[in-house]
Amino acid sequence: MVQVRYTRNLFLRGMCIIYLFAFLSFYIQIPGLYGDNGVLPARAQLDSRGGNTLSQQIKQKPTLLWLAPYVSLNTEYMLDVLAILGIVLSFTGFISQRFCTAPVFAGLWSLYYSLYQVGQTFMWFQWDILLLEAGFLCIIVAPFWYPRQKKTSTPATALTFWAVRWLLFRLMFSSGVVKLTSGCPTWWGLEALNVHFESQCIPTALAWYAHHLPTWFLRLTTVGANVFELVIPLLFFFPNRKVRITAFYLQVFLQLNIIATGNYNFFNLLTICLCISLLDDQFFYKRKSKNSQSDFADYFSTVICLFVYAGVIYGTYVYYDLKITENLTIESNIAFTKEQFDYTLSQMLSNSVYIGLVSLGYAMADAVAHSILSVQGSLLTRIVTTMTTLLYAAVVVFLFAISVVPFSALHPSHNSTVPAQLKHIHSRVDHLHLVNSYGLFRRMSGVGGRPEVIIEGSNDIEGPWREYEFLYKPGNVNNSLPFVAPHQPRLDWQMWFAALGTYHQNPWLMSLAYRLLAGQPEVLALINQAKNPFRDSPPKYIKASLYHYHYTPWSQKSSSTWWTREKVGEYFPIFSRDHPPLIEYLTKMKIIQDMIENVNPTLKLILNSLRSMVSKIEASLLLWSVFAAGCAIIMSGYNWVKH
Incomplete structure (x- = not known):
């Protein structure tokens, strides 16, 4: 069984950092966006008239904000409380692995979902629903507690961690598909990046320089973006681990370039965090001793990796008609038609679902087999471990099944073949954003300015x-x-x-x-x-x-x-x-x-004082300062233990 205990722990710590950034950023903007005197007051989303009970109110709009009257707060101050709780929980998980547990992540998901429910147009972004989906996966990936003695990962760990990789695949592949299915002429003409750096929401200073790179290079970079999002994700489930690790480096490289040229909040950091699912513990802890057989296996694995990516490069050369000109520049043009892409996409969607199903089946079989055969302890321990693994397997299978519904919508022919019962189940839980459809930069805006x-x-x-x-x-x-x-x-x-x-x-x-x-x-x-x-x-x-x-x-x-x-x-x-x-x-x-102020004066004073201190610091500086403080706490704790 592949060990992913340390890899999983790194992923969970990373998710706590993402949550920390998300809650902090939201907290800063509450008064202006959602306060009683804000642009879109959150209280307007909570109609408490009619004498509905608490359970009826939560069923009407599931959010913890309904608890505001029970703690003597109004909606605006309750937003503060929920955001602060999210900040505290995520910060503790960031600085200590022992707080990266399923109950903590359940609390983080509930808090962010509660804020999302009243976020309205200011939170209708793909990174918000991506955080909700990834955050829910953390609940099943994280252990219920961390024992004091070190132990290897349980059989269910690799299985639940597989669900994170499936999310990463759907995110990246869908983002690549929609660019071409939209029929956008800038994507089909490989001119998207000639426009993107100027037209994106909040460009960085490096975007100005990127925009002025040679046209042929920007066209080639557009080819690279297509390949990174359309082809490389198909290798996420390749049996060879070196192929997956190379895919990890390529995806991280893409995200770092996006971070350098555009301000996309926590989205790219979250994507990098999801990329950790392509790794395993051996990536961080190399084997110290090898025999001749393992040396040969490692050599053979490297050859396979080189062969696979040589195939990717050759395919790129053929399908994007790459040519070196007399001026030592590279000319590129899409060498396939929209009809050919449409047919290929219909085949790729089916095959990717089958590949995912086979990969999931292998992960399940491996987890159950190790639960029965490899767990040390009594018969009762084996039974409990096996039953737990089967429970997690059922949850992962359920999430995989309903994720097929939005994923199949990438092509009309597949959307019509999804069973009606599966669509019905998906519609019943769709409001929870357990699985979502993705696809960024479907059409390039700002072509004429x-x-x-x-x-x-x-x-x-x-x-x-x-x-x-x-x-x-x-x-x-x-x-x-x-x-x-x-x-x-x-x-x-x-x-x-x-x-x-x-x-x-x-x-x-x-x-x-x-x-x-x-x-x-x-x-x-x-x-x-x-x-x-x-x-x-x-x-x-x-x-x-x-x-x-x-x-x-x-x-x-x-x-x-x-x-x-x-x-x-x-x-x-x-x-x-x-x-x-x-x-x-x-x-x-x-x-x-008209507003009726019904706030506990002590709580109001505390919350106002805290906001007064926070408002004196520029937002991005505040986020990085809190992150730096967390890093300092981690390092001081490490040095204390070391000495």
Whole structure:
């Protein structure tokens, strides 16, 4: 049996770090996004009228926020409590392996799911549901407790850890598939990365330099992204461990490049954490002694690995028509048609499910066999271990079965072949996000210029109009490009999505406009207060304009300007604070309503004091400071034990 005890422990510690970043980032933004005076107050999602019992309320919307009245708190302060509990639990798991247990991860999942339930448009991101799915897997991967004496992993450990690898496969493969099934001309023309670095939500400073790389190199990099997401995931279940380890390095390399050029919060770190499922304990603890047979097996394994990846390189050369030109550049073009890809995809989906099923069957058989034959102890111990393994096997089989439903949706022909009973079971648990469909960057936006919504205020309807600057998203063309991950400024992110549509498709913008007109400090904290043009008093009028942004040319980078922009037109019309349609709409949406303060004064004082301290530190700096503190605690504990 392959040992994955240390590998599993590393994965669980990593998941605690991801949870820590996620809860901290959310906590910072609660007042401005979900507070009583925020953009989308969470209380509007919890209609407690009608005399429903607690069980009825939880059935209506499963969230721990319903417990707020029982601890003498309102919804906003209860959000603080849940986020703080998540921070504490994840931090303890980060600094001590003994807290990486199933009950702790069950608590973390419940807390994040409770926040997600009222997150609305600011939490409808794939990384949030990915964290929920990965977090649920942690519950079955983690042990119930860590015994004081060291022991090898139980037979069920490798089996449950297999479910993490299946999630990684679905995430990466789906992300590659949707880019081509969407029919997006930039992906099919291998021009996606010529646009991506400029058009992504919050680019880093390195994205500017990446954007100005030679066109042929960016096209070749697009080929690499296709191969890394479409082909390499198929090797995640290859029997040869060196093939899987090489796949691990390739996927981590891809994620590190994304981290360097784009601020995607904790998403890429979470993906790297999932990649640990491709490893085993032997990766960290090499065998000290080998005989001639093991030397030959290792040599043969290396040959197989080289042969497999040579095949991948050759396939890339053929299907992407790679040619070296006279200028020593590499020319690339997709050498297959959409019809050929569609047919191949239909075959690959079936085969990948069968491969997953065979791999799962082998993992189950191996786990059960070792439960019966390899467990030391009495007959009762063997029986209990076997029954436990079978229980975990049933859970993994259930998750695998329902994951086939969203996975099959990648191709219409397979979606129709999924049994109706399986679809029904999936629909019953879909709201829990135990399994999800994935696929990022389905279509490349910003081909003709990066759209940006610029909000402006004025005390006179005739002007002059002065711009509000956000903390991280592009606005002022002279502002430098930030490194903000793993923090996710959710308002900045949503402003990027708003620019892709109209304000009618993003009604939350009306609430943002109203809060700015009211000078609400909780919302103003989410934008750049140092450059707030209405610091003394809010404006009388608000409007928004749509601009197209482009990176400055390479030859002009000697100046401090990172962007050039041109105005496209009006985004939303002029509003005033007493604009009747605006007030009527926000009242109907329960954003404006009378509030009844019913908060325990002691708890309120404690929570306000804590937030006051936290608000003095920039968000990304706070996240990395807490992480550094955890690392310092771990190292000091290690040194104490060592001495």
